[in-house]
Amino acid sequence: MEHIENGAAEQQRLIITEQEAGQRADVGLAAMLELTRSNMQKLLEEGRAVRGSKVLKSNYKLRLGDEIDVTLPEPQPLDVQPENIPLDIIYEDEDVVVVNKARGMVVHPAAGNLNGTLVNALLYHCKNLSGINGVIRPGIVHRLDKDTSGIMICAKNDAAHLSLSQQIQAKTAQRTYLAVVRGNIKTDSGVIETLIARDKNDRKKMAVVKEGGRDAVTEYEVLERFGKYTIVRCRLRTGRTHQIRVHMEYLGYPLVGDPKYSPMKTPFSIQGQALHSQTLEFTHPRTGERLSFEAPLPEDMHKIVTRLRLGQFN
Numbered sequence: 131m132e133h134i135e136n137g138a139a140e141q142q143r144l145i146i147t148e149q150e151a152g153q154r155a156d157v158g159l160a161a162m163l164e165l166t167r168s169n170m171q172k173l174l175e176e177g178r179a180v181r182g183s184k185v186l187k188s189n190y191k192l193r194l195g196d197e198i199d200v201t202l203p204e205p206q207p208l209d210v211q212p213e214n215i216p217l218d219i220i221y222e223d224e225d226v227v228v229v230n231k232a233r234g235m236v237v238h239p240a241a242g243n244l245n246g247t248l249v250n251a252l253l254y255h256c257k258n259l260s261g262i263n264g265v266i267r268p269g270i271v272h273r274l275d276k277d278t279s280g281i282m283i284c285a286k287n288d289a290a291h292l293s294l295s296q297q298i299q300a301k302t303a304q305r306t307y308l309a310v311v312r313g314n315i316k317t318d319s320g321v322i323e324t325l326i327a328r329d330k331n332d333r334k335k336m337a338v339v340k341e342g343g344r345d346a347v348t349e350y351e352v353l354e355r356f357g358k359y360t361i362v363r364c365r366l367r368t369g370r371t372h373q374i375r376v377h378m379e380y381l382g383y384p385l386v387g388d389p390k391y392s393p394m395k396t397p398f399s400i401q402g403q404a405l406h407s408q409t410l411e412f413t414h415p416r417t418g419e420r421l422s423f424e425a426p427l428p429e430d431m432h433k434i435v436t437r438l439r440l441g442q443f444n
Contacts (some may be wrong), residue, residue: 146196149325149345155179156188157342159200161327173200210239212254215246219255220423225290225416226283227256227269230425233279233402238267252284259284260291271295272369277389277402280307281410281425293415298369303412307364307374308353308427310404310434311383312392315360319351322377326370335390336372338380346370348377356438359386363408375403386434397443400430 142163150158159179160170171188173179178201179186186198218230229248231237236247252259252269259269262285269284271294285291297303325343329335347367354361360383364374375391378384384392388403398404411422427435437443 141199141201144198144200146192146194146198148194150192151194153192153342154188155186155190155192155198158192159198161342161344163200163202166328166333173202178202210244210249210253213245213250214254215251217248217251217255218425220281220425221421225286225414226294227252227286228281228283228410228423231274231279231282231407233277233400233428233430236276237273237282238270248282248284256286258286260286260288262288262291262295272298274407275372275375275403275405278307278405278407279425279428279431280407281305281423282407283410283412285415290415294412297412301367304410305366305407306409307366308406308408308431309362309364309374309378310386310431310438311360311362311378312358312386312394313360313383314355314357315350315352315362315381315383317352319349322346322348322350322381324377324380326373326376336370336376338376344368344370346373346377348374350378354438356441356443359438359443361435361438374405398430398434398437400434404431404434406431 144159144162150162156167156171156174160167163170174186174188177185179198181196181198219227220230221228231248236243238249239247249268249270261268269286271283271285271291274280274282283294285294294303324338324346325341326336326346327339327343329337345368349365349367351363352360353363366373375385375388379391386398386404387396387400406427407425409422409424411420413420
């Protein structure tokens with residue numbers, strides 16, 4: 131898949147590759163745009179997807195090399211207010227702010243959840259944030275799930291935002307995660323490479339699929355084994371929704387506490403999955419200096435690791 135910007139932020143040109151060829155337009159385009167199939171069908175019904183001068187229908191079979199222009203509707207304006215919410219700031223200058231996001235904090239507002247997010251806190255703390263992602267997600271270059279803690283970088287201006295986005299896409303910005311999973315992983319390290327798409331039975335979940343998904347690649351390294359549990363370090367080569375959670379569950383080692391992919395009782399006290407964005411390395415968009423940061427484990431995961439090392443988990 132290739133994205134080509136066409137001036138207006140709400141329009142995208144999608145070039146069909148072998149991965150999408152042969153799929154229905156509503157299925158293939160939904161996966162490429164990370165939309166639900168029903169949302170994509172609505173866009174197609176409204177005539178928002180065209181190939182050349184031809185308006186596509188949902189049942190159109192995508193062909194290799196098709197260039198399809200999709201006009202996305204403008205997001206509904208939401209009244210996002212600054213809020214005096216404490217932030218754990220690791221680093222800040224005129225271009226970027228690196229924060230340690232708490233577990234349970236939503237990154238950006240959405241309908242029905244307008245308050246208490248990282249964006250609300252950033253709007254209070256920072257005079258300026260990049261506007262590339264609009265009023266709903268100002269400054270947000272990448273995101274973390276609500277119940278994933280750890281390091282995030284936010285941009286204070288558009289130039290910084292573009293630079294950081296390009297680094298993430300080119301994989302020159304590096305992020306590692308620490309996870310506690312169920313089971314004893316036998317191999318010391320490995321690479322998980324699959325396709326990931328929306329779960330057909332639960333649209334709030336993602337799943338490994340044989341076709342119709344997007345490439346997802348995760349590297350993992352075992353740090354410590356405790357019989358029933360393993361501590362692993364993960365590095366993302368791609369950035370799909372719930373990627374680490376889905377990939378570890380696919381291997382048979384779901385994350386401790388994960389309410390979506392491992393809804394089992396756990397002897398540990400944690401609200402959400404035991405997943406922490408631990409390190410971040412990137413090139414500063416203005417100075418060109420290579421910077422590296424680490425977010426310490428939150429208290430709940432620190433207690434889990436301590437109990438595991440003491441053998442107090444049965």
